[in-house]
Amino acid sequence: MDLSLTSEQRLLQDSVQKFISTQYSISERNNFIANDQGYDNSNWQQFADLGWLAMTFSEEFGGLGGSLVDSMIMLEEFGKGLVVEPFLSTVILFGAAVELAGSQEQKQAIIPAIIEGNLIGTFAYAEPVEPTNLSAVQTKATAEDSGFRLSGMKSLVFNAVSADKILLSARTSGGDFDADGISLFIVDPAANGLTRTDYATVDGLRASEINLEQVRVERDGLLGKTGTASKLIQGLANRGILGLAAEAIGAMEALYKSTIEYTKQRQQFDHPLADFQVLKHRMTEMFVEYNLVKSLCMKATMLETQGTADAQRNIHALKYLVGKTGRFISQNAVQLHGGMGMTEDLPIAHYFKRLLVIDAQFGNTDHHLNKFVG
Amino acid sequence: MNTEFSEDDLAFQKKVVDFIKANLPKGMEMWTKRNEWFQALKAQGGWDVPKWPVEFGGPGFTPTQRYIFDMEMARHATPPQIPFGVGMLAPILMNHGSKEQINRFMPGIRDGSVNWCQGYSEPGAGSDLANLKTKAELSEDGTYYLVNGQKIWTTLAHIAHWMFCLTRTSSSGAKQEGITFLLIPMDDPGIETRPIITLGGSHSVNEVYLTDVKVPVTNRIGEEGKGWTYAKGLLVHERTGLAGIQHSVLALEKAKANARTVKTGDGSLMDLPSFKNKVGALEAELLALEFTELRTLSQVSAGEGPGPESSILKLKGTEIQQRISELNIEAAGIYAAPWSGQPIGPDFARGATSSYLGGRATTIYGGASEVQKDVIAKNVLGLG
Numbered sequence: 005m006d007l008s009l010t011s012e013q014r015l016l017q018d019s020v021q022k023f024i025s026t027q028y029s030i031s032e033r034n035n036f037i038a039n040d041q042g043y044d045n046s047n048w049q050q051f052a053d054l055g056w057l058a059m060t061f062s063e064e065f066g067g068l069g070g071s072l073v074d075s076m077i078m079l080e081e082f083g084k085g086l087v088v089e090p091f092l093s094t095v096i097l098f099g100a101a102v103e104l105a106g107s108q109e110q111k112q113a114i115i116p117a118i119i120e121g122n123l124i125g126t127f128a129y130a131e132p133v134e135p136t137n138l139s140a141v142q143t144k145a146t147a148e149d150s151g152f153r154l155s156g157m158k159s160l161v162f163n164a165v166s167a168d169k170i171l172l173s174a175r176t177s178g179g180d181f182d183a184d185g186i187s188l189f190i191v192d193p194a195a196n197g198l199t200r201t202d203y204a205t206v207d208g209l210r211a212s213e214i215n216l217e218q219v220r221v222e223r224d225g226l227l228g229k230t231g232t233a234s235k236l237i238q239g240l241a242n243r244g245i246l247g248l249a250a251e252a253i254g255a256m257e258a259l260y261k262s263t264i265e266y267t268k269q270r271q272q273f274d275h276p277l278a279d280f281q282v283l284k285h286r287m288t289e290m291f292v293e294y295n296l297v298k299s300l301c302m303k304a305t306m307l308e309t310q311g312t313a314d315a316q317r318n319i320h321a322l323k324y325l326v327g328k329t330g331r332f333i334s335q336n337a338v339q340l341h342g343g344m345g346m347t348e349d350l351p352i353a354h355y356f357k358r359l360l361v362i363d364a365q366f367g368n369t370d371h372h373l374n375k376f377v378g
Numbered sequence: 379m380n381t382e383f384s385e386d387d388l389a390f391q392k393k394v395v396d397f398i399k400a401n402l403p404k405g406m407e408m409w410t411k412r413n414e415w416f417q418a419l420k421a422q423g424g425w426d427v428p429k430w431p432v433e434f435g436g437p438g439f440t441p442t443q444r445y446i447f448d449m450e451m452a453r454h455a456t457p458p459q460i461p462f463g464v465g466m467l468a469p470i471l472m473n474h475g476s477k478e479q480i481n482r483f484m485p486g487i488r489d490g491s492v493n494w495c496q497g498y499s500e501p502g503a504g505s506d507l508a509n510l511k512t513k514a515e516l517s518e519d520g521t522y523y524l525v526n527g528q529k530i531w532t533t534l535a536h537i538a539h540w541m542f543c544l545t546r547t548s549s550s551g552a553k554q555e556g557i558t559f560l561l562i563p564m565d566d567p568g569i570e571t572r573p574i575i576t577l578g579g580s581h582s583v584n585e586v587y588l589t590d591v592k593v594p595v596t597n598r599i600g601e602e603g604k605g606w607t608y609a610k611g612l613l614v615h616e617r618t619g620l621a622g623i624q625h626s627v628l629a630l631e632k633a634k635a636n637a638r639t640v641k642t643g644d645g646s647l648m649d650l651p652s653f654k655n656k657v658g659a660l661e662a663e664l665l666a667l668e669f670t671e672l673r674t675l676s677q678v679s680a681g682e683g684p685g686p687e688s689s690i691l692k693l694k695g696t697e698i699q700q701r702i703s704e705l706n707i708e709a710a711g712i713y714a715a716p717w718s719g720q721p722i723g724p725d726f727a728r729g730a731t732s733s734y735l736g737g738r739a740t741t742i743y744g745g746a747s748e749v750q751k752d753v754i755a756k757n758v759l760g761l762g
């Protein structure tokens with residue numbers, strides 16, 4: 005077993021680190037999130053130029069044939085830098101879905117465009133009725149002369165505001181909560197009958213509520229076969245969870261490290277705060293818990309990549325730990341910074357909020373613990 | 379020991395509840411009719427200042443009555459009082475202020491026409507408050523102090539007319555000596571207030587810069603160099619108030635009601651044992667903390683005064699507040715993420731995230747939790 009990074013992977017890591025340290029200060033990030041789409045176009049073009057968008061796609065469509073691990077390396081660094089560009093939405097979720105289930109034509113039309121930085125995609129799966137239940141799909145897709153009509157609601161669709169294509173789950177048969185009967189469609193956001201309510205999320209990203217009223221989708225908008233998308237949806241959720249976990253790990257590392265730095269500098273009672281044993285222990289706990297998440301994330305990524313039977317259980321355990329430890333570390337980073345931890349001027353507050361949103365995505369701590377215990 | 383309310387206490391409770399039902403502003407009137415509410419309280423005979431002694435216009439509640447009063451006010455979510463004047467400065471004035479100062483400042487405090495802020499913390503003096511450096515130099519003719527320095531985290535300084543402020547008049551001897559308590563008008567040209575935006579984007583705290591501010595000696599409370607003693611007495615009161623136990627009882631009920639609206643499988647989130655157990659644990663601890671507060675109150679009525687035990691209430695009370703706000707975040711699920719004025723997701727989700735974010739400060743201000751534990755260890759348990 006070899007858990008170390010290859011030299012290519014180390015180069016990839018270096019290049020992301022360099023990008024963040026030179027171009028992604030908190031004030032630069034504040035500028036990126038200030039525009040309507042919530043990120044910066046020229047950053048996205050750089051991602052393309054640096055080959056980051058090509059990394060995990062197969063060579064047949066212009067990709068570099070890398071693995072999920074390569075994405076995880078990037079996402080961990082993105083987490084440290086609080087990167088807001090739509091990498092998870094476009095590459096990890098939307099792009100992967102097309103690669104995994106798309107027809108030759110769909111792949112040809114979509115993957116090279118993603119790689120060049122010309123296509124933003126996202127994945128709309130959650131519905132208001134029971135957002136954590138991937139099978140709770142009340143959006144209906146009715147077959148109609150060679151195409152479909154879609155009607156329903158989707159919640160918290162990240163990056164829909166800038167998306168060129170939206171991958172959307174809809175029901176072609178079965179009851180509202182059945183796992184069978186769900187299909188996936190690639191929808192044009194400009195389609196008649198599709199309306200969005202865009203909003204910022206607490207971490208500065210953008211999401212939308214999407215309403216579909218008799219939205220026409222042609223036959224070539226169907227991804228895979230009708231009624232059998234559940235397994236793929238779970239697979240995408242798993243990739244989303246792994247990606248978010250990597251990001252969370254980056255954020256947690258940044259938090260525990262900056263807390264150590266701060267408590268070494270800050271003097272109270274004629275001592276650096278780091279001299280007080282209770283704080284030393286707290287930071288040690290932050291470090292220990294961080295390491296557990298990091299380990300489980302590596303394991304779950306390997307199992308998911310290999311398609312092992314107990315991958316799912318490990319992913320539930322991982323998302324549980326990401327939420328729980330993310331909260332523990334972010335709360336204590338704020339606590340140990342005292343009043344300074346509460347200011348929006350320091351990155352601490354921004355990591356805190358990002359970890360809060362990561363917990364909310366794809367089912368929170370409690371949800372996954374319940375899934376894990378079964 | 380008697381844990382039952384007496385007939386008189388029950389009658390009092392009914393009187394309070396009837397009063398609230400008849401007078402409590404509803405909805406948006408909570409803001410527009412605040413004054414009428416406090417006037418009505420006053421007309422009851424000092425209910426607007428329930429903790430003040432009778433000679434200053436307070437109602438003269440017994441400790442049990444005060445407990446009942448606070449409980450019902452919290453249960454009915456009545457408009458909160460901004461604490462700085464009525465709750466914090468007034469007790470200091472009553473105990474250490476001159477007759478002139480009392481006559482000059484108490485009316486404005488009571489009717490809410492004068493806003494106060496608390497200028498204690500400084501960049502170098504947070505938990506170690508006695509390390510404060512803002513300098514007050516007595517003029518040669520002995521008529522005023524010249525104040526120079528910086529305060530930070532000053533809540534509502536941007537709308538305050540006055541600040542009660544700890545300053546350093548001497549740096550010889552122990553840090554705690556040489557601190558002087560001054561009342562400073564915020565419209566002095568030497569005062570500059572800069573906003574600090576906190577987690578979640580709100581503005582309530584500030585930096586306050588003081589440059590050559592002339593403060594007449596008549597604005598000094600008590601003796602020069604005794605400010606620490608005066609402020610310390612107040613901090614104990616501040617802590618008792620910060621536990622917010624009755625607010626938590628109410629907040630937990632709301633959290634349960636919220637969770638009942640969240641569909642989870644065939645039932646609601648409240649049917650999920652993992653969630654229900656967290657609610658139950660909080661409920662049990664709150665029951666115990668409520669009675670701990672009563673015990674503290676009965677010590678006060680026995681003339682012992684809230685001692686360092688008030689730290690127990692602050693420590694545990696704020697922890698519980700934070701855990702309740704986490705329940706709401708969990709119940710909000712994905713709808714904890716949206717951050718906008720638009721109605722996205724269930725109604726409760728909108729407030730849930732900002733309460734959670736802002737609530738992180740409760741274990742930092744008024745004595746951070748780690749420091750509270752030191753206070754208990756040292757002053758109650760005799761550990762170093």
Ligand SMILES: Cc1cc2nc3c(=O)[nH]c(=O)nc-3n(C[C@H](O)[C@H](O)[C@H](O)COP(=O)(O)OP(=O)(O)OC[C@H]3O[C@@H](n4cnc5c(N)ncnc54)[C@H](O)[C@@H]3O)c2cc1C
Pocket residue numbers: 270272273277280282283339340341342343344346495496497498499501503504505506530531532533534583739742743744745746747748749752
């Ligand atoms: C929202 C908010 C409102 C506030 N309003 C006011 C106000 O109106 N007026 C005012 O004067 N102040 C106000 N404060 C300031 C508040 O009182 C201080 O933040 C508090 O005293 C902590 O000080 P600090 O922020 O400097 O943190 P620090 O003292 O630097 O503490 C940082 C961390 O170190 C820990 N620590 C410190 N010393 C020790 C030790 N000896 N052993 C173990 N751990 C230790 C603390 O517990 C904390 O976790 C406010 C603060 C906030 C956040």
